[in-house]
Each structure stands twice: as structure tokens, then as C-alpha cells.
Amino acid sequence: MVMGTNDKGGENAAYSQMGGVVKTTLTDDSGLLLDVRGLTKVFGSLKACDAVDLTIGRGEIHALLGENGAGKSTFVKMLFGALEPAAGTILWKGNPVAISSPGEARRLGIGMVFQHFSLFDALTAAENIMLSLEDGAQINTVAERARKVSEAYGLPLDPYAHVGDLSVGERQRIEIVRCLLQNPELIILDEPTSVLTPQEADKLFETLETLRSEGRSILYISHRLEEVKRMCDRATVLRHGRVVAQCDPRQETASSLARMMVGDEVKGVERGARGGDKGNALLEVRRLSSRAAHPFAVELSDITLSVRAGEILGIAGVAGNGQGEFFEAISGEVLQEDADVVRIRGQSAGRLDITGRRLLGAGFVPEERLGHAAAPLLPLSQNLLLSRYSTDAAAFLAPLGFIRYGAIARAAKRIVDAMDVRKSTEDPEATALSGGNLQKFVIGRELDRRPGLMVVDQPTWGVDAGAAARIRQALIDLAKEGAAVLVISQDLDELFEICDAIAVMHKGRLSAPLPIAEATYEKVGLLMGGAHAGDPQARTEEMA
Amino acid sequence: MRLELIKRPQQSPLFSALSPFLALGLTLIAGAIMFLALGKNPFSALYFFFIDPLLEVWSLHELAVKAAPLILIGVGLSICYLSNNWNIGAEGQFIVGAIAGSILPILFPAFQSWIVLPLMLLMGIAGGAAYGAVPAVLKARFGTNEILTSLMLVYVAQLFLDWLVRGPWRNPEGFNFPETRNFHSYAILPEMLPASGRAHWGFAFAIIAAILLWFMLARTLKGFEVKVIGQSPRAGRFAGFSRTRMIIFAFLVSGGLAGLAGISEVSGAIGQLRPSISPGYGFTAIIVAFLGRLNPLGIIAAGLVLALSYLGGEAAQISIGVTDKVARAFQGMLLFFVLACDTLIHYRIRLVKPAPALAAAPANERVEKHA
Structure with missing residues (x-):
């Protein structure tokens, strides 16, 4: 929870001891920090940003909302100098500026924390920070400065820890500390809470409050509307590259914000009646353990679960606790030594590769869309073939392995229509789609063949509200038709919305599943933090 | 700055x-x-280098002779490079293919039949493929860097050939020159149009190989597998394609084609083994593969261009010194x-x-x- 205001005095004293780190020109005037007018970016025939206006005052937390593909990323990339605008002006403290590179942005006082971190696993936190500083400071100096900043802002951090050993939340702290060391006046945060536990997110909000109280401004990109309502002073909503609304999120409801983003009311997910009686177990995992394949991998130990027909089982957990390894073990990208460890539809599948498991009726959607679920430079139709060439060989392949291009193009079109995938050309390369649209496609690709078992890792990571609702509904519908669905997700709202039971993965171990009727955010959140199901008390004390 | x-x-x-x-x-x-x-004079020099060789029919035949090995090796390399396997050792695979294919006419000169030539070609392919398999197995099994191993094996092959033609395979009636005996007529790859010039059937092999591989890459599941694994090994694994099998496949195909180029060159253009049988075709083919943008049809054009640079070099020696x-x-x-x-x-x-x-x-x- 947010700390009481009485703590602020003590903390402020700490900042003033830090010399120049927070020295800014905050007190100069009350004018706008950033005033963007008519910013436009065109990719081919697509106007990614169309005359976007946006202003940010000093000490303001400004939310940037929009569906995937609405132009949020393009917009902030132009602010951070990673893309060049086609038209429009950026006024920084009242003066027009041309931001030609991220270095230039940093010199002006604009810092950015990316959604996907850019850290080297094998280096320490301090070494990673040093790489981004341009002043050639010694490692000890950097570590000391990082430690001071991290303490002042409530971002506990060991500068000498190797990044590979840290949790996602801790890695994000490194990114934020690295950004703060540049002494920015405007901090851009891209979906910062999507990787955090509820408790970690609360800590982040405290840090943001502190930054705001110092007069720094924050541009906050998120699709979590509750968070935006809670934190942000103003919001700008983008749709199809245009500003459709500017509002005070505190005066709005989550559904009115969602309506601005997608243009009409987001349909809530309909669970329908849940029968108490489920069918046979379609996925059984018994005592699955694995050794770490490389120094930064997580060992799985003794995981047992089963998912029955018509059931959706959720696996919660903070990223990096073995979900990726677990997914690969279930999908058959990594084989088990004992064939009976994984059983799909009653058949031993532990020694079958992913193709063999697909042929048993399983469908898989991994966490990473580009480079794992899809090959970036191949068109969508060929990416359809990626996971379906064996199960649909009769439809998609002719003798001698010749590909029936007409058939895969028609199937791709069917999926695009069913999942409402938005694209700029007939059959674009996977990398040309926005994240949410590609996710709809790779999920639709599996749904299209009506799998008996569906295993999805992070189904709606970084996906906008409209697309996420569609994906969740599709998973529920699939379960209703009698499939077993296993959903691995860090998004608790999502798991509570769709699952029949939730288990938690922590350091490669899986808790017993909590039936949804008994599960609460707090119980799950504590398990995510490493408490054992039996004694949540101990963990609460540790955190206090 | x-x-x-x-x-x-x-x-x-x-x-x-x-x-x-x-x-x-x-x-x-x-x-x-x-x-x-x-x-x-740069204009006349460029003329002699790039235009003059194209004006005579016999000279066009020479162009085909030079282009054949470049295209054969280049299309094989395109499979390697598209699948992210960096085979730099085609020169060695070319030489070993030539040696393996020459076993019959050199060691068994009395065995004379129409079957000799097809056997020689097959043995050439097998030799090149086997030599390409060495870096492939090392990479697949032990994770060695195939750039280094394939390149180093080139020098092994060159020195082995040198030793053979100076030692055990030296022509007993050859006055101690470092060459093997001349191939008998059943062991010679015939010329396509003997009336007008020297171009042998190796050029036809090259065109056929390029077209077949183009079909494979553009139209079949195997070509799809090559592209997926090359672009993104993880997506390849997700598709159920084996990276290990792809390493072996790519090296066997490119090694086999380099071997075919080697035996075609020896039995078509040279007629015996010598200490040096290639002016660096295996390395020049790397340029061919990239100039052709790793597309087998583009590689045909690129092979002709690079072959012209060899001919131009010879012509420029004579005409402009x-x-x-x-x-x-x-x-x-x-x-x-x-x-x-x-x-x-x-x-x-x-x-x-x-x-x-x-x-x-x-x-x-x-x-x-x-x-």
C-alpha cells in the first residue's frame, strides 16, 4: 500500500544529501514540461500516429492509453529519439527540439524504462548500469551511486548481484535506477506492472509517488485501467493513431476508459454456468522434475497436476520462476526421461516431441510471440504452417512435401476473420503485426484445429483490453466444448476471470491448486512471493 | 570523430x-x-575484362566451364547459409569430391565401361558430402564453430591431394611430373556441344541443381524448415524441426554438390588430378551465394558474373598486360x-x-x- 505522507519528510532529507542527483530546474516556472503538437509517423500506407497532441506538466503522472496497434509505442519511440517523426513539433520546456537519438533524449532529461528489459544476464547490476552511462565512471563509484539512489527511492537493489540471478521485479528496479541516474525530468514507463506481483506493484507505485512529489513528470503506458485510475493525473487515449480523448481518469470508470480505447463497450467475459462435474483428465503430469539447462534456467521439482476435460487450470507466478521451463517440458520441446511423466489424453507422451504431442490433440502457445510462436520474417500464412504442418498434413501438404499455398492462405484468412486480426496488407510478415494482433493470430492458429488440450503461456501479455477479452472468451468457449485448458499467466485478474482453479509456481515448484471459490488475491499473491500454502503468516511478517 | x-x-x-x-x-x-x-586506359581495360570474353562462342563455352562449379557450390551454400550454418569449407569438399570420384579411373584403369562415369559422379558426391559431414557432426555433437573447422579442413584436403599426386597416385608413365594418369575415355564427362567449344555437362548439372533447390526452398516443407530454423531456432524447435538434423542436412547437401562440382571439373575440364585443381572456386562461390541473394535462381546469374571475372582476368593478362x-x-x-x-x-x-x-x-x- 502507499505509504502515509508523514514518511515523506524523512525521505526528502535523504534526497537532499545526494548532491546533484535530484538537482533539476524544477522550481523555474510552472509552464509545461513537454508540449507535443501534431506529431505524425507514417509506415507505408499506415498512419501509426496521426497528428497527436499531448502535453505534460511538471510533477504530473500522465497516462497514455490505447489498444495494441493504437500508436502508443510509435509515439514514445519518437519522444525517445528511436524513430523520426514525419511531421509535428516537440516543445521541451517551451523550446522546439529535434530528438534524433536516445542519447539526445537523455541529454534533454527524458528517461525511459522499457517493457522488455535490455540487461545482460552475465553482468552485475552495477556493470549493466555503467554500460549506459557515458561518463566513464569507475565501477565502485557507479555501484555507490546506484545504491544511494535505490535506497532513496525505495528500490532495494544489490549492485553486485548478477542480473541472471534476479527476479523480474528486481531487474525492473535496475532499469529504473539506471534511468534515474541520468537525472531525468520526464520518465517514460512502458507497461511497468505487467511483470510484477501485486505486492511488488504497490512498491512501484510508492516510488512513482515519490518521483511525482519531487516535481518529476511521468508518462505511464498501461492497459490496466484500475492502476491508471489510481495513479494518474491525466490520461490521453489513442485509437488508430489519433487522440480520441483527454480526460481525468479519476473521474472515469474502468469501463468508460475501455470504451474510449476500443470505441465501444468491452464485452465482459461470459463464463456461463460451470458444471461441477468435469470429464476425464486430458493432461496428467506426475512428478515432473528437470535439471537447469543453463546457469540462468530454473530447475523444476516434483510437479504434479492434472487438467480434466472442460476445466481451465491457471498457473500463477512471477516471471522467471520456471514457467518457461515448465511450458517446454509440457510441449515436448524438452523431452522427459520417463514417458509416463506427461500423459496426454491417457497416452504416455513424455518421450514424444512437440509434433508427436500435437498429433495426440494438444495445441501450444508459448509466451514469446516473435521468434518462438512465429518466425518473424515469414508471412502469416506460412506461420500457420509452423505448428500445423503435421496435424493438418492432409490439407496443407501435397505429395513430396509440396506446400499447398492456396489451402494455407485460405486457412490463414479464416483465422484472421475469426480472431479479428488487424493487418495492413493481405499476408504480412509476422513482425509487421502489432503484438496484440499477432497474439490473436497464434492463439487462433491453435483454436482453429479444435485441440483437445490447449496449453497457453501468458495468453494476453501486452495485449489491449479488447483483444484480451476476445482471447479469454475463446479459451472459455474451448473449455465449454470439452477441451482441457492450461493457462500460465502473471496476470491475476485474468486467471481469476477465467480459471476453475489456480496453482502457483514458485522457484520451480507448484503449489496445490486452489479451487476458484476458495482463491483470493491475497492467498495467491503470498504464494507467488514464496510463502507455503500452510503458513501465510510468516511471509507477511517478512514483508513488513 | x-x-x-x-x-x-x-x-x-x-x-x-x-x-x-x-x-x-x-x-x-x-x-x-x-x-x-x-x-x-580504364575504358579499354574494362572492355577487355568484361565485354570481350562475351563476343566469341568458344569464350562463352569457357564461361560455362567456369560457372558450373561456382553455381553448383553456390546453391549448396545457400542452403547452409539460409539455415544459419556457415560452411566456409566448400573448397575442401570440392577437392575431396574430386579425389573420391577419381578413384576408379586412377586405381582401376582397366575397368572400362559406361557405368564408370555415373559411379564416379556418385562417388564424388559421396566424398564431398562425407567431408562436409565432419564439421557438421562436430557442430551438432560438440557445438564446435563450423566456420573454423570447415575452413581448416580445406587445408587438410589441399595437402592430401598434393601428397596423392606426388606420391601414391603419381602417373607411372608421367616422367615424374606431379600428376595422375589421364582418365580413360569412359571416365570423361562429355562436352555438351563438342563442335563449338569445351562446355561439359557439369554446367547442365549446375542448372538442374539450382532449379531443384529453388523448388525445394520455395515450394516444399523442407525449404520451409530451412528458412524457419535459419530465422529463428526457437521457432524451429517449436515447429518440431530438429536443429541437429538440419545441420547435418545442410552440410551433406552443400558438401555433396561441392563434391559433384569437384568430380565434374576433374573429369570434364581437366582429365586428371593435379596438385591444384581449383582457382579457389569454393571460396569464390561464397561471393556467388551472397551476390545471388541466397536464391538459387539468382545464384545462376551471380555464378555467370563471377565466372566472367575469371575469364576477364585471363583475357586482361594477354590483351592489356x-x-x-x-x-x-x-x-x-x-x-x-x-x-x-x-x-x-x-x-x-x-x-x-x-x-x-x-x-x-x-x-x-x-x-x-x-x-
Whole structure:
């Protein structure tokens, strides 16, 4: 929870001891920090940003909302100098500026924390920070400065820890500390809470409050509307590259914000009646353990679960606790030594590769869309073939392995229509789609063949509200038709919305599943933090 | 002042398509400058180098003779490079293919039948493929770097050939010259049009191989597998494709084609083994593969261009009196410009002035911080 205001005095004293780190020109005037007018970016025939206006005052937390593909990323990339605008002006403290590179942005006082971190696993936190500083400071100096900043802002951090050993939340702290060391006046945060536990997110909000109280401004990109309502002073909503609304999120409801983003009311997910009686177990995992394949991998130990027909089982957990390894073990990208460890539809599948498991009726959607679920430079139709060439060989392949291009193009079109995938050309390369649209496609690709078992890792990571609702509904519908669905997700709202039971993965171990009727955010959140199901008390004390 | 490469957010499709032609044009300009520096008239030099060899029929045959091994090896390499396997050792696979294919006519000269030639070709393919399998197995099994192992095996193959022709395989009636006996007539790859010139059936093999591999890459599941694994090994694994099997496949195909090129060259163009049987075809084919943009049909065109540079080098020696090293210089410039054009299509250059001048204000701030 947010700390009481009485703590602020003590903390402020700490900042003033830090010399120049927070020295800014905050007190100069009350004018706008950033005033963007008519910013436009065109990719081919697509106007990614169309005359976007946006202003940010000093000490303001400004939310940037929009569906995937609405132009949020393009917009902030132009602010951070990673893309060049086609038209429009950026006024920084009242003066027009041309931001030609991220270095230039940093010199002006604009810092950015990316959604996907850019850290080297094998280096320490301090070494990673040093790489981004341009002043050639010694490692000890950097570590000391990082430690001071991290303490002042409530971002506990060991500068000498190797990044590979840290949790996602801790890695994000490194990114934020690295950004703060540049002494920015405007901090851009891209979906910062999507990787955090509820408790970690609360800590982040405290840090943001502190930054705001110092007069720094924050541009906050998120699709979590509750968070935006809670934190942000103003919001700008983008749709199809245009500003459709500017509002005070505190005066709005989550559904009115969602309506601005997608243009009409987001349909809530309909669970329908849940029968108490489920069918046979379609996925059984018994005592699955694995050794770490490389120094930064997580060992799985003794995981047992089963998912029955018509059931959706959720696996919660903070990223990096073995979900990726677990997914690969279930999908058959990594084989088990004992064939009976994984059983799909009653058949031993532990020694079958992913193709063999697909042929048993399983469908898989991994966490990473580009480079794992899809090959970036191949068109969508060929990416359809990626996971379906064996199960649909009769439809998609002719003798001698010749590909029936007409058939895969028609199937791709069917999926695009069913999942409402938005694209700029007939059959674009996977990398040309926005994240949410590609996710709809790779999920639709599996749904299209009506799998008996569906295993999805992070189904709606970084996906906008409209697309996420569609994906969740599709998973529920699939379960209703009698499939077993296993959903691995860090998004608790999502798991509570769709699952029949939730288990938690922590350091490669899986808790017993909590039936949804008994599960609460707090119980799950504590398990995510490493408490054992039996004694949540101990963990609460540790955190206090 | 220093240079930085900045990735372009979008690449121009027009310039991607034009890139090989731009590279050719730039090579010609640089070549003209080179001839000028050598004190020759650049226009007549370029004429003798690139135009004159195309005006005579016999000379076109020579072009096909030189292009055959380049195209055969180049299309094989395209499979390797598309699947992210960096086979640099085609020269060695070419030589071992030639040696393996020559076993019958050299060790069993009495065995004379129409079956000899097909057997020789098959043995050449097998030899090249087996030699290509060495770096492949090392990479698949032990994770060695195939660039190093395949390249080092080239020197092993060259020295082994040298030893064979000076030692055990030396022609007993050859007055101690370091060469094997001449192949008997059943062991000679025939000329396609004996009336007009020397071009042998190796050129037909090259065209057929290019077309077959083009079909494989563009139309079949195997070609799809090559592209997926090359672009993204994880997506390949997700698709259920085996990276290990792909390593072996790519090296066997390119080694086999290099071996076929080797035995075709020896039985078609040379007629015996000598200490040196290749003017660096295996290395030049790397340029061919990239100039052809790793597309087998593009590689046919690129192979002809590079073959012309060999012919031009020979012609230029005679007509304008420059060394044949000029051909190597042209090939080098061509590869340089192809890679440079591709790089500049993906990146733009930015000049970075020394840091203190530009970052004056922040630098001061940092000084304060340290103080």
C-alpha cells in the first residue's frame, strides 16, 4: 500500500544529501514540461500516429492509453529519439527540439524504462548500469551511486548481484535506477506492472509517488485501467493513431476508459454456468522434475497436476520462476526421461516431441510471440504452417512435401476473420503485426484445429483490453466444448476471470491448486512471493 | 570523430532489390580507378575484362566451364547459409569430391565401361558430402564453430591431394611430373556441344541443381524448415524441426554438390588430378551465394558474373598486360560492395563527434555530482 505522507519528510532529507542527483530546474516556472503538437509517423500506407497532441506538466503522472496497434509505442519511440517523426513539433520546456537519438533524449532529461528489459544476464547490476552511462565512471563509484539512489527511492537493489540471478521485479528496479541516474525530468514507463506481483506493484507505485512529489513528470503506458485510475493525473487515449480523448481518469470508470480505447463497450467475459462435474483428465503430469539447462534456467521439482476435460487450470507466478521451463517440458520441446511423466489424453507422451504431442490433440502457445510462436520474417500464412504442418498434413501438404499455398492462405484468412486480426496488407510478415494482433493470430492458429488440450503461456501479455477479452472468451468457449485448458499467466485478474482453479509456481515448484471459490488475491499473491500454502503468516511478517 | 551504424526502422524494398546491381556498378567504377592507377586506359581495360570474353562462342563455352562449379557450390551454400550454418569449407569438399570420384579411373584403369562415369559422379558426391559431414557432426555433437573447422579442413584436403599426386597416385608413365594418369575415355564427362567449344555437362548439372533447390526452398516443407530454423531456432524447435538434423542436412547437401562440382571439373575440364585443381572456386562461390541473394535462381546469374571475372582476368593478362591477380581484386571488391550495400540498406551511418564537446552541459553536472 502507499505509504502515509508523514514518511515523506524523512525521505526528502535523504534526497537532499545526494548532491546533484535530484538537482533539476524544477522550481523555474510552472509552464509545461513537454508540449507535443501534431506529431505524425507514417509506415507505408499506415498512419501509426496521426497528428497527436499531448502535453505534460511538471510533477504530473500522465497516462497514455490505447489498444495494441493504437500508436502508443510509435509515439514514445519518437519522444525517445528511436524513430523520426514525419511531421509535428516537440516543445521541451517551451523550446522546439529535434530528438534524433536516445542519447539526445537523455541529454534533454527524458528517461525511459522499457517493457522488455535490455540487461545482460552475465553482468552485475552495477556493470549493466555503467554500460549506459557515458561518463566513464569507475565501477565502485557507479555501484555507490546506484545504491544511494535505490535506497532513496525505495528500490532495494544489490549492485553486485548478477542480473541472471534476479527476479523480474528486481531487474525492473535496475532499469529504473539506471534511468534515474541520468537525472531525468520526464520518465517514460512502458507497461511497468505487467511483470510484477501485486505486492511488488504497490512498491512501484510508492516510488512513482515519490518521483511525482519531487516535481518529476511521468508518462505511464498501461492497459490496466484500475492502476491508471489510481495513479494518474491525466490520461490521453489513442485509437488508430489519433487522440480520441483527454480526460481525468479519476473521474472515469474502468469501463468508460475501455470504451474510449476500443470505441465501444468491452464485452465482459461470459463464463456461463460451470458444471461441477468435469470429464476425464486430458493432461496428467506426475512428478515432473528437470535439471537447469543453463546457469540462468530454473530447475523444476516434483510437479504434479492434472487438467480434466472442460476445466481451465491457471498457473500463477512471477516471471522467471520456471514457467518457461515448465511450458517446454509440457510441449515436448524438452523431452522427459520417463514417458509416463506427461500423459496426454491417457497416452504416455513424455518421450514424444512437440509434433508427436500435437498429433495426440494438444495445441501450444508459448509466451514469446516473435521468434518462438512465429518466425518473424515469414508471412502469416506460412506461420500457420509452423505448428500445423503435421496435424493438418492432409490439407496443407501435397505429395513430396509440396506446400499447398492456396489451402494455407485460405486457412490463414479464416483465422484472421475469426480472431479479428488487424493487418495492413493481405499476408504480412509476422513482425509487421502489432503484438496484440499477432497474439490473436497464434492463439487462433491453435483454436482453429479444435485441440483437445490447449496449453497457453501468458495468453494476453501486452495485449489491449479488447483483444484480451476476445482471447479469454475463446479459451472459455474451448473449455465449454470439452477441451482441457492450461493457462500460465502473471496476470491475476485474468486467471481469476477465467480459471476453475489456480496453482502457483514458485522457484520451480507448484503449489496445490486452489479451487476458484476458495482463491483470493491475497492467498495467491503470498504464494507467488514464496510463502507455503500452510503458513501465510510468516511471509507477511517478512514483508513488513 | 567516429562512425556509428544506426539501424534503419524501415528498409527500402527498392534498394534491397537493386543492391546486387548497385554493387556491380560500384565495382566497375572502382575497377576503372584501379586500372587508371595502373596506368592503363580504364575504358579499354574494362572492355577487355568484361565485354570481350562475351563476343566469341568458344569464350562463352569457357564461361560455362567456369560457372558450373561456382553455381553448383553456390546453391549448396545457400542452403547452409539460409539455415544459419556457415560452411566456409566448400573448397575442401570440392577437392575431396574430386579425389573420391577419381578413384576408379586412377586405381582401376582397366575397368572400362559406361557405368564408370555415373559411379564416379556418385562417388564424388559421396566424398564431398562425407567431408562436409565432419564439421557438421562436430557442430551438432560438440557445438564446435563450423566456420573454423570447415575452413581448416580445406587445408587438410589441399595437402592430401598434393601428397596423392606426388606420391601414391603419381602417373607411372608421367616422367615424374606431379600428376595422375589421364582418365580413360569412359571416365570423361562429355562436352555438351563438342563442335563449338569445351562446355561439359557439369554446367547442365549446375542448372538442374539450382532449379531443384529453388523448388525445394520455395515450394516444399523442407525449404520451409530451412528458412524457419535459419530465422529463428526457437521457432524451429517449436515447429518440431530438429536443429541437429538440419545441420547435418545442410552440410551433406552443400558438401555433396561441392563434391559433384569437384568430380565434374576433374573429369570434364581437366582429365586428371593435379596438385591444384581449383582457382579457389569454393571460396569464390561464397561471393556467388551472397551476390545471388541466397536464391538459387539468382545464384545462376551471380555464378555467370563471377565466372566472367575469371575469364576477364585471363583475357586482361594477354590483351592489356596486367597480372591475373586483378581478377581476385575484382572478386574482392564485388563482395565488399555487396556486403556494403546490404549493410547500408539496413543501417545508416552517423558521425559522432568526440563526447565532451556535445555533452558539455551534462558533463558539468556530473562533475558536480562527484564533488
